[in-house]
Structure formats: C-alpha cells, structure tokens
Amino acid sequence: MAEPLLRVDDLVCRFGGVTATDHVSLDVHSGELHAIIGPNGAGKTTLISQLTGQLMPHSGTVSFAGQDITRLPAHRRSRLGLARSFQITSLLPDFTAADNVAMAAQAHDGHSFRFWGDARKERRLRDAAMSALSRVGLAHRADTVVSELSHGEQRELELAVALATRPQLLLLDEPMAGLGATESAQMVKLLQELRREVTIVLVEHDMNAVFALADRITVLVYGRVIACDAPAAIRQHDEVKRAYLGDQHVVTKHD
Amino acid sequence: MKVPLNARTIIVALVVAGLLLLPVYTTLSGNVFGLTLFTRIIIYALAAASLNLIMGYGGMMSFGHAAYLGIGGYAVGILAHEGIGSGFIQWPVALAASALFALVIGALSLRTRGVYFIMITLAFAQMAYYVASGLARYGGDDGLTIYKRSDFGGLIDLSNRVQFYYLCLGCLLGGIYLIWRIVNSRFGMVVQGLRSNERRMQAIGFPVNRYRLVCFVISGTICGLAGALLANNTDFVSPAAMYWTRSGDLMVMVILGGMGSLFGPVLGTIAFLLLEEALSQFTEYWALIMGPLLLLIVLFARGGIDGMLGRVRRG
Numbered sequence: 139m140a141e142p143l144l145r146v147d148d149l150v151c152r153f154g155g156v157t158a159t160d161h162v163s164l165d166v167h168s169g170e171l172h173a174i175i176g177p178n179g180a181g182k183t184t185l186i187s188q189l190t191g192q193l194m195p196h197s198g199t200v201s202f203a204g205q206d207i208t209r210l211p212a213h214r215r216s217r218l219g220l221a222r223s224f225q226i227t228s229l230l231p232d233f234t235a236a237d238n239v240a241m242a243a244q245a246h247d248g249h250s251f252r253f254w255g256d257a258r259k260e261r262r263l264r265d266a267a268m269s270a271l272s273r274v275g276l277a278h279r280a281d282t283v284v285s286e287l288s289h290g291e292q293r294e295l296e297l298a299v300a301l302a303t304r305p306q307l308l309l310l311d312e313p314m315a316g317l318g319a320t321e322s323a324q325m326v327k328l329l330q331e332l333r334r335e336v337t338i339v340l341v342e343h344d345m346n347a348v349f350a351l352a353d354r355i356t357v358l359v360y361g362r363v364i365a366c367d368a369p370a371a372i373r374q375h376d377e378v379k380r381a382y383l384g385d386q387h388v389v390t391k392h393d
Numbered sequence: 394m395k396v397p398l399n400a401r402t403i404i405v406a407l408v409v410a411g412l413l414l415l416p417v418y419t420t421l422s423g424n425v426f427g428l429t430l431f432t433r434i435i436i437y438a439l440a441a442a443s444l445n446l447i448m449g450y451g452g453m454m455s456f457g458h459a460a461y462l463g464i465g466g467y468a469v470g471i472l473a474h475e476g477i478g479s480g481f482i483q484w485p486v487a488l489a490a491s492a493l494f495a496l497v498i499g500a501l502s503l504r505t506r507g508v509y510f511i512m513i514t515l516a517f518a519q520m521a522y523y524v525a526s527g528l529a530r531y532g533g534d535d536g537l538t539i540y541k542r543s544d545f546g547g548l549i550d551l552s553n554r555v556q557f558y559y560l561c562l563g564c565l566l567g568g569i570y571l572i573w574r575i576v577n578s579r580f581g582m583v584v585q586g587l588r589s590n591e592r593r594m595q596a597i598g599f600p601v602n603r604y605r606l607v608c609f610v611i612s613g614t615i616c617g618l619a620g621a622l623l624a625n626n627t628d629f630v631s632p633a634a635m636y637w638t639r640s641g642d643l644m645v646m647v648i649l650g651g652m653g654s655l656f657g658p659v660l661g662t663i664a665f666l667l668l669e670e671a672l673s674q675f676t677e678y679w680a681l682i683m684g685p686l687l688l689l690i691v692l693f694a695r696g697g698i699d700g701m702l703g704r705v706r707r708g
Contacts, residue, residue, distance in 0.1 A: 190596065216598030228596075230589040241586050244579055245598035251607065252579040260579075303597055 139205055143168045143307055143337050144189070149198035151181075158184040159195065160361035171329075171338045173348045176358035182341045183225055185358070186311050189339070190222045191215045193264070203306065216245065221305035223296040225312040225341075229284045235295050236280040239267035242302035248315055270302040271295075274328060280373070290321040307337045314344045326350060349373075357381075401703035405656045408663070412562055416555045427556055429634025434666045435561045436622045439568050441646040441658035443615035448644070449653035450576050451608050452588030456511045457498070458519025460489045461613045463525060463635030465620020470537040470630040480543030480551070484621050491617025492610050494521070499609035503602055518640055525632040536631025543625055553624050565659070568615050573655055575611065584608045643683050652692050660698045692706060 144167035151159035158181040166172045174182050179224065187193040189200055191212035199208045207215055230238050237258070243266035244250060257263065271277045274294040279287060287295065293313055300308055313329070314322045326347050332338065333351065342348050348355065349369050356366040356380050365375045374376055412435065419428040440462055447453040468487035477483065502513040529615045531537045541552035551557045575581045583604045586594045594601055633639070642665070650661020668686070672679035694701050 169700055192592065194595070211600075212595040213600045216596060222596055224593075224596075225578050228590060228593045230586050230593060232589055233586070237582070241582060241594075242597040244582065245594075250579040250583045250604065253575050253581075255576045257579040257582045258577065290704070299593075299597060 140168070141164055143170075143203060144339070145199075145201045146185075146189070147199045147201075149185070149195050149200065151184060151189060151193060151195045153250065158361050161198070162361070162363055163198075164356050164363060164366060166337060166339055168306075168337055169222055170353045171340060171351055172341060173340045173352035173355045174278035174358060175282075175342065175345075175348055175355060179360075180358040181361040182358055183311055184361075186222060186309050186339070186341060189309055190220060206383070213245075220305070220309065221300035221303045221307070222309040223293075223300050223311055223313055225315055227279045227289070227296060228294045229292060229295060230298065231285045234281050234283055235266065235271060235276055235287065235291075235298075236267045238284060238295060239270045239298050239302045240264060241271075242299045244268060246303050266302055272297040273301055273332075274298045287341075289316055290318070292315060293321075293325065294328075299333075301336075305336060306346065307339065308332070309339045309341075311341045312343060313340070314342060314347055322347065397483055401699065404660075408656075408659065409566070409597060416558055419696065420555065424458075424555070428558055430666070430670060432505045432558050432561055432626055433623075434663055435565050435604040436619050436626060437643070437646065438659045438662040439561075439565045439622070439664060440616050440619035441643055441662045442565070442568055442572060443612045443619065443649070444643050445574070445650075445652065445654075445658045445662060446572050446615070447609055447612040448647055449534055449651075449657070450581065450588065450606065451584045451612075452643075453503075453605065454507075454511050455514040455609075455610065455612075456554055456637070456640050456644065457514035457516075457521075457641040458612075458616055459542045459637070459639035460494065460498075460518035460521040461616035462620040462623055462639065463521060463630070464491050465617035465622075466624035466630035467525060467528075467531070467537070467620075467636055468617075469543060469621045470539050471531055473539050473541060473543075474531060474537060478541055478544045480545045484542050484618070487621040487680050488614050488617050491620065495610040495613025496606070499606045499613075503605050503609065512585075515640070518635055522632050522635040522637075523622065525635060532631070534632060536629055536633070539630065543621070558626070561626075564618060564622060568618070569655060569659070571615070576655075580604065580607070613676050645687060649687065649697050651697030654696070654699035657697055659701035662699060 144166040146162055146164045149159050149162045150157065162185060162339050174185065176182055184193065188195045191210055193364055195208065199206055201207060202218060202220060207218065230241065240263040268277060271280055274297050275296050276291060276298060279291060284292065284295065295314060317325060322344060329351055330359065340351065352369055354367065355369055355372045357364050357372065359381045364381060365372060365378050367375065409702050416428060417432055419425065444455065444458045447455055465487040468490045469483045472483045472486060497515065498517040502510055502517065505513055526534050549556055549560060576585065583599055587601055587605060590602055646661040646665045649665055650659065651657030668683060669679060672682050690697065
C-alpha cells in the first residue's frame with residue numbers, strides 16, 4: 139500500500155496526571171474520509187490539536203506526506219497543506235466573511251510584508267475568497283461582518299477559510315456542532331462533495347453523519363484507540379458497543 | 394477611495410482645515426500662545442497616532458510608548474550638545490535609535506500577552522527613564538537644554554514658529570497617511586487579524602510574531618520622530634518625557650479619541666491637551682476633574698470621540 143498521507147505513531151500527550159492521548163497510532167490515506175469518534179473527553183480535540191500544531195505531544199511522531207512534522211509550529215503545517223476547522227467557532231469576528239477567507243488565501247500567497255497596496259482591492263485574493271465562499275454556499279453573505287452571521291453560517295465559513303488555504307488534508311473538529319437538522323444535512327451534503335477533492339479527518343458526534351460519510355472510523359476512548367475499521371465493522375465491534383455506543387440502536391439502525 | 398459624507402468626515406475635515414489655517418489667525422491676532430500650544434498638540438497627536446497603530450489596530454497594549462519620545466529627543470539633544478547641529482544627521486539618528494530600541498524591547502516583550510505585555514513594556518520604558526536620569530554629562534535628572542534647533546541648511550528654519558508649526562503638521566498628516574496605507578495593506582490586514590484572533594491566524598498559516606514585531610518597530614520609529622520634534626519645540630529634553638505617566642497620557646489620548654480609528658488619536662490629543670490647559674487655569678488639581686471625565690468616556694462611549702461621531706469602521 140502507498141505511503142499514508144498522515145501517519146500518527148505512538149502519540150502521547152498528558153495534562154498533569156491525565157493521559158489525554160495514550161499511545162495513539164493511526165494512518166490516514168490519500169483520498170480517504172477518516173472519522174474519529176469517541177465519547178466526550180475521549181481526547182479527540184486534543185489529538186487534532188497535536189496534528190495541527192496548537193499542542194505539542196510529549197512523545198511519538200506525526201508525519202505528513204512523508205515528512206516528520208511533530209515539532210513544526212502551526213503556521214508551518216498550514217503551509218504544508220494541513221488545514222483545520224475549530225470545534226468552537228474561531229474566526230475573525232470583526233471582519234467580513236470575505237475578509238476572513240481572503241486572509242487565508244493571503245497566508246498562502248507569499249509573505250505579507252507588503253505595506254502599501256490596498257489588500258481589499260487585490261483581485262486575486264478577492265476571487266479566491268469568493269470561490270471558497272461559493273463552495274460552501276455563502277457568497278451572498280460575503281460582505282457581512284462575522285459577528286452578524288448565524289451560527290450555521292459561521293460553521294460554513296470555518297470550512298471556507300480552511301478550503302481557501304488549498305489544503306491536502308482537512309481536519310474538521312465537529313463541523314456539525316450546534317447545527318439544526320436541516321443545517322446538518324446541508325453540511326453532510328457539502329462534505330460529500332468536498333471528499334472527492336481533499337482528504338478529510340472528521341471528528342464528529344453526529345453518528346448519522348459519521349456513518350454516512352466515513353470510509354474508515356477510529357474509535358477513541360480515554361485517549362486510547364480501541365478500534366479502527368470500516369463503518370460496517372465498527373457497528374459490529376463488541377468493545378465499541380460496550381465502551382462507547384451503549385445504546386445499540388444508534389449504530390445498528392439508520393436510514 | 395469613496396469618502397462617506399457624515400458628521401465624522403465633516404468634523405475631521407474641519408479640524409484639518411482649522412489646523413492648516415491656524416497660523417494665519419495667530420499671525421493676524423498676534424496670539425503666539427495659541428500657535429505654541431497647537432504645535433505641542435500636533436506633536437503629541439503624532440505620538441498618539443503611532444501608539445494607535447499598535448494599540449488600536451494591532452491590539453498590543455504598550456505602556457511604554459513615551460520612551461520613544463525621550464529617545465528621539467535625546468538623540469537630537471545629545472548630538473546638539475556634542476556640536477552636531479545638522480538635522481540631516483540628528484533626525485535619522487533619532488529614528489534609527491527609536492527603531493532599534495523598539496526592535497530589542499519588542500523582540501523580548503512580544504513573547505508575552507495581555508497584562509504581562511503591559512508590564513514589561515512599562516518596565517523597559519522606566520529603564521530608559523532611569524538611564525537618562527543617570528546621564529550626568531547630559532544633565533541627568535535636570536535634563537538637557539538644546540541651545541540651537543536642528544539645522545536643515547536653509548531648507549527650513551525651525552526657529553521660525555510658523556515654519557516649525559507647518560513642519561510638525563506635515564509630519565502628522567504624513568504619518569497618518571502612512572498609517573492609513575499600512576493598515577489597509579496586506580501587512581495591516583495581518584496585524585488587525587492578530588488583534589482579532591491570534592490562534593486563527595496561526596492556523597491559517599501566519600508566523601504571527603514577526604508581523605507583530607515589525608508593526609511594533611514602525612510604531613516606535615514614528616514616535617521617535619515625534620520625540621525629535623518635541624525636543625526642538627521645547628529646546629529641552631529631560632527624563633520626564635519618558636516617565637510612565639507620560640506613556641499613560643498617550644494611552645488616554647488614544648482611548649479618548651477612539652482606538653483603531655485613523656483620526657481618533659488626533660481628536661483625542663486635541664481634547665486631552667485643551668482640557669488639561671483649560672482646567673489647569675482654574676485649579677492645579679485639574680487631574681481631579683480630568684479623571685472622572687475619562688471614566689465617563691470609557692464607560693459610556695466605547696469608541697471614544699470618534700465613536701460618538703459615527704459607527705466605528707476600522708481601516
């Protein structure tokens with residue numbers, strides 16, 4: 139099999155006495171949609187943060203496209219093509235939607251030590267912003283200030299910002315968090331389109347979404363990987379049922 | 394650029410027109426004091442505008458900005474004292490010294506955030522204050538008298554009140570134009586993005602500290618120019634120019650005028666220094682009135698004077 143796009147090897151991260159990431163290893167292959175599930179406090183966000191460089195692991199390695207990135211700061215990883223969305227929306231609240239996305243495009247268009255020209259008038263950045271906004275269905279809200287967008291729109295904007303960095307790997311930390319049923323369905327549809335273009339790691343609580351989208355699912359409990367397999371096999375996995383899912387109907391019956 | 398016609402634009406235009414025409418009035422009426430007062434106001438407005446670049450746009454609450462006033466001033470004073478009177482040497486040295494100081498303290502203090510950043514910039518400025526107090530050769534605590542203003546070889550005569558006034562006003566308007574270009578440039582977008590959400594900026598690929606540092610240096614350099622002007626204005630420079638209360642005054646001018654607004658610091662400085670002047674006519678305890686007044690503004694007018702004039706739109 140080809141070299142995986144992302145390889146996590148024996149990753150450990152502790153907060154005081156708590157081992158939030160307990161010897162985690164996993165591979166994400168190019169073109170795959172890899173979901174990570176687990177109960178609250180299983181260490182999903184902690185894991186994502188180590189993949190994107192907001193947190194440094196105590197031991198273990200992370201490699202991306204064959205390169206060891208374990209100690210690289212977040213901005214360098216972004217340059218390599220790793221993008222993330224945040225579980226708790228993290229945007230530039232006093233900028234417009236278009237500004238937010240244009241900023242991401244700018245970050246990947248050479249250095250920004252340009253002091254004179256009006257950045258908001260740069261066609262290239264604006265075009266990139268508009269195309270990412272259209273991608274997530276937000277083009278009509280381009281000139282709206284983020285703090286005035288609805289929660290659902292902010293979640294979509296998170297995605298547009300990540301897309302504007304033209305990533306090879308998209309790490310989505312609960313993109314459906316706080317969304318209503320219709321908005322969730324829209325997001326699933328959007329991810330279904332995106333997965334054709336980019337490799338995705340999806341952390342999500344919404345089991346409908348996960349089982350509809352994922353090629354493979356990794357189950358995390360108390361910082362440990364207890365299973366990693368195709369959705370069908372995860373449904374049947376005894377330890378998963380016991381440790382995490384509990385209410386069996388969630389995994390067995392879905393339309 | 395399309396300029397919206399609203400109360401704010403009109404007031405800013407009136408203020409600029411008033412400043413441009415002020416020497417005509419003072420010359421006709423023989424009111425020398427007015428010209429001297431407004432020369433001082435304009436110089437402080439330049440310093441406040443430079444602070445606004447890091448504080449209002451960049452979200453870096455520097456509590457040591459007066460240090461650059463002193464460094465710019467001492468560069469002029471010390472060179473004059475040593476017999477180098479040419480402004481073509483004095484002023485570049487003033488700017489370079491301020492830039493270097495900003496580079497060093499920025500590189501150290503920008504590792505911290507929030508209250509720690511405020512404290513560490515304050516500490517560095519106080520260090521500069523005590524160093525200046527210790528310069529026995531240059532007056533120490535008592536300060537240094539400058540017997541001859543910077544000499545620009547017949548290009549401009551700084552001893553001529555009107556010419557000096559227009560030089561200061563030119564520096565202020567030039568400084569504001571520069572800041573306007575900067576905040577709307579790619580660089581300015583990054584700096585403002587960092588004020589808004591640093592984690593997000595890192596995640597999309599910006600190495601944040603080097604942008605902050607460059608902004609910090611630009612701001613300090615502009616304030617160093619204000620320091621060189623101030624020393625020429627008073628023919629004197631002393632450690633008091635760097636004292637922490639002076640840094641506090643600059644912060645108040647910015648907050649009073651409106652953080653992150655282009656002309657806010659100018660309005661804030663005019664209001665602050667005119668109030669100080671007016672109140673000190675009545676009582677030497679003018680600060681007792683000024684304090685509550687500031688409190689009211691901070692409590693009820695978040696965007697400062699500029700915010701009261703119109704909805705704050707950054708950039």
